[in-house]
Amino acid sequence: xxxxxxxxxxxxxxxxxxxxxxxxxxxxxxxxxxxxxxxxxxxxxxxxxxxxxxxxxxxxxxxxxxxxxxxxxxxxxxxxxxxxxxxxxxxxxxxxxxxxxxxxxxxxxxxxxxxxxxxxxxxx
Amino acid sequence: xxxxxxxxxxxxxxxxxxxxxxxxxxxxxxxxxxxxxxxxxxxxxxxxxxxxxxxxxxxxxxxxxxxxxxxxxxxxxxxxxxxxxxxxxxxxxxxxxxxxxxxxxxxxxxxxxxxxxxxxxxxxxxxxxxxxxxxxxxxxxxxxxxxxxxxxx
Numbered sequence: 517x518x519x520x521x522x523x524x525x526x527x528x529x530x531x532x533x534x535x536x537x538x539x540x541x542x543x544x545x546x547x548x549x550x551x552x553x554x555x556x557x558x559x560x561x562x563x564x565x566x567x568x569x570x571x572x573x574x575x576x577x578x579x580x581x582x583x584x585x586x587x588x589x590x591x592x593x594x595x596x597x598x599x600x601x602x603x604x605x606x607x608x609x610x611x612x613x614x615x616x617x618x619x620x621x622x623x624x625x626x627x628x629x630x631x632x633x634x635x636x637x638x639x640x
Numbered sequence: 641x642x643x644x645x646x647x648x649x650x651x652x653x654x655x656x657x658x659x660x661x662x663x664x665x666x667x668x669x670x671x672x673x674x675x676x677x678x679x680x681x682x683x684x685x686x687x688x689x690x691x692x693x694x695x696x697x698x699x700x701x702x703x704x705x706x707x708x709x710x711x712x713x714x715x716x717x718x719x720x721x722x723x724x725x726x727x728x729x730x731x732x733x734x735x736x737x738x739x740x741x742x743x744x745x746x747x748x749x750x751x752x753x754x755x756x757x758x759x760x761x762x763x764x765x766x767x768x769x770x771x772x773x774x775x776x777x778x779x780x781x782x783x784x785x786x787x788x789x790x791x792x793x
Contacts, residue, residue, distance in 0.1 A: 529726055529733070534713060623741075624733075624738075
């Protein structure tokens with residue numbers, strides 16, 4: 517897994533951003549950027565070169581699903597690895613995310629191993 | 641009050657605290673709560689809509705939530721501050737999400753709002769519906785917390 521890549525962590529809860537960043541650092545990722553909602557995340561995606569996105573679903577202003585659709589519709593980020601990390605675990609949510617082009621899906625609560633496993637799969 | 645709506649919240653709470661805070665929690669006997677005063681110092685509250693409307697509230701004693709968040713962050717937390725308040729919101733979010741997943745498996749589908757957090761001794765919890773308030777107490781090695789679930793009659 518290439519841990520030199522730039523990772524964007526998006527969640528409206530600072531707690532979750534902190535936990536995810538801790539896990540990513542443990543896995544060797546050093547180039548980490550964060551956003552507290554989808555619109556801020558989109559601004560960052562436009563200004564910087566992001567190689568991987570981890571995003572929550574339920575956020576104000578722009579949800580993770582809306583961000584995913586915007587990313588997949590963009591020329592620069594159509595194929596960027598996008599991991600949804602969310603408490604939304606019902607079947608319809610997963611179906612919607614898959615249809616929108618999510619790379620993989622992690623349900624909260626999660627272990628560091630679960631995150632690592634999903635990242636290994638999507639960064640191959 | 642439909643008791644099949646309660647067990648998913650108990651299971652979700654156990655799972656969330658074990659997975660994210662590496663803590664074993666022990667549920668006590670559920671009871672009907674007759675007043676609005678929170679059993680603790682900080683509460684996460686979330687509205688639910690779907691097959692019924694309701695709310696779920698998670699109230700922690702200070703020593704308990706400090707221990708929970710210390711475990712989640714791998715760093716000792718010593719006071720109730722903005723980070724703790726944020727963590728309570730996220731814990732409530734995760735418990736609600738897990739419970740809703742289990743409820744979906746028994747044909748009860750719910751959507752949830754973004755949680756709000758209230759802090760302070762003797763604060764009140766205002767549930768959005770008029771149903772009975774079912775309280776489930778939990779014990780940990782570092783204090784107690786209580787889940788309240790209230791669905792419309």
